[in-house]
Amino acid sequence: MSRIPSQRSLFDIPEGIAYFNCAYHGPQLNASREALIAGLQQNSHPWERTPISFFEDAETLRRLAAELYGGDADGYAVVPAVSYGMSTVARIMEPRLRRGDTVLLIADDFPSNVLPWRRIAREVGVELRTVAHPADGDWTRAIVSAIDRSVKIVSAATCHWTNGARIDLLPIRAACRAVDAVLAVDATQTLGAMPLSIDTIQPDFLVAASYKWQLGPYGCGLFYISERWRDARPLEESWLARTNAEDFTSLADYSDAYMAGARRFDVGEKGSRTVLPGTIAALKQIKAWGIENISESIGWINSDLSDFLRELGFQVPDAERRCRHLLGARLPKGYEGNLTGELKTRGIYISQRGSSLRFAPHLHIADRDVDRLKNALRELIR
Numbered sequence: 001m002s003r004i005p006s007q008r009s010l011f012d013i014p015e016g017i018a019y020f021n022c023a024y025h026g027p028q029l030n031a032s033r034e035a036l037i038a039g040l041q042q043n044s045h046p047w048e049r050t051p052i053s054f055f056e057d058a059e060t061l062r063r064l065a066a067e068l069y070g071g072d073a074d075g076y077a078v079v080p081a082v083s084y085g086m087s088t089v090a091r092i093m094e095p096r097l098r099r100g101d102t103v104l105l106i107a108d109d110f111p112s113n114v115l116p117w118r119r120i121a122r123e124v125g126v127e128l129r130t131v132a133h134p135a136d137g138d139w140t141r142a143i144v145s146a147i148d149r150s151v152k153i154v155s156a157a158t159c160h161w162t163n164g165a166r167i168d169l170l171p172i173r174a175a176c177r178a179v180d181a182v183l184a185v186d187a188t189q190t191l192g193a194m195p196l197s198i199d200t201i202q203p204d205f206l207v208a209a210s211y212k213w214q215l216g217p218y219g220c221g222l223f224y225i226s227e228r229w230r231d232a233r234p235l236e237e238s239w240l241a242r243t244n245a246e247d248f249t250s251l252a253d254y255s256d257a258y259m260a261g262a263r264r265f266d267v268g269e270k271g272s273r274t275v276l277p278g279t280i281a282a283l284k285q286i287k288a289w290g291i292e293n294i295s296e297s298i299g300w301i302n303s304d305l306s307d308f309l310r311e312l313g314f315q316v317p318d319a320e321r322r323c324r325h326l327l328g329a330r331l332p333k334g335y336e337g338n339l340t341g342e343l344k345t346r347g348i349y350i351s352q353r354g355s356s357l358r359f360a361p362h363l364h365i366a367d368r369d370v371d372r373l374k375n376a377l378r379e380l381i382r
């Protein structure tokens, strides 16, 4: 594990911008932009497109995902959004759920992980049980202690998206196993920035958008489906997921058989040349850096910031309660200004979620960005 120096030259971020908002939208790598422009240009020459090119990028993405996050390449589907993945999970589970069953959610989770279950609750009559923000910050224990025999599904995250609070999936996985509950994970705020192994966690389902910590384009996500569920019903019936799809001359000889693995869960038109090449370029760069090294490098920036913020009167969670790459800090008591607005006028970008400011740097951050942020905060929080 080693610290990577600022990689600013690989991004297109003007010197006057200090961008600490990767949890909102990761900055695009130059390599991704170039791959996407090449894809856009290829669309002007459709006569050059071969049938196999409708599939190749998705296969490359599956391989890269398995190398980075574990699991088998066959287990990954290409989806456009987390909502698509979670809606697929809900659709698979719906016929197995009965009135009196419980779906466990975490308080203030991102809507993509909640709305599909609210529909199921209305239509099937299952109970949605929401684990409240734990007073001691220990989400893992709070979630584990809410899992009882009525719980059939736990929809969890690796990290609370509002403030970076850490959620340890291993004990949650064990508690799910004990009552035969399904574990569905949204890893959007983790994948790419924090080591995570699907082989170790063995979730039933795991989904993550690519446009945050995976530095990919908006409109692409990875969806891992464990072997147990690979025969389940997909959300849509894409012809590109059927066994005869590669032979464009006989598509009307409809095939009722799906391609192997999780390919049936791929979104229609998965081979978009204006999306997947950007994701592939970004994952290649993440692989070259190494996720351990990314985590160490961003973690170091945040740990420096957390000491500074504490001195200014922010409430900062203990290091063991938060993910290293995402730092949520509660505003000092009595502060009533519009801090993010003020920072923006100074070219500094961070998000506020509830009463927490969310510091989400990546490797584009240079020392001068951190200095700018600290100077501005010193001036604004008196």
Ligand SMILES: Cc1ncc(COP(=O)(O)O)c(C=O)c1O
Pocket: 023, 024, 080, 081, 082, 083, 084, 110, 112, 157, 161, 186, 188, 189, 209, 221
């Ligand atoms: C935890 C989490 N999940 C998912 C998303 C995005 O969801 P979707 O891809 O459905 O738009 C976000 C965006 O902020 C998020 O923070």
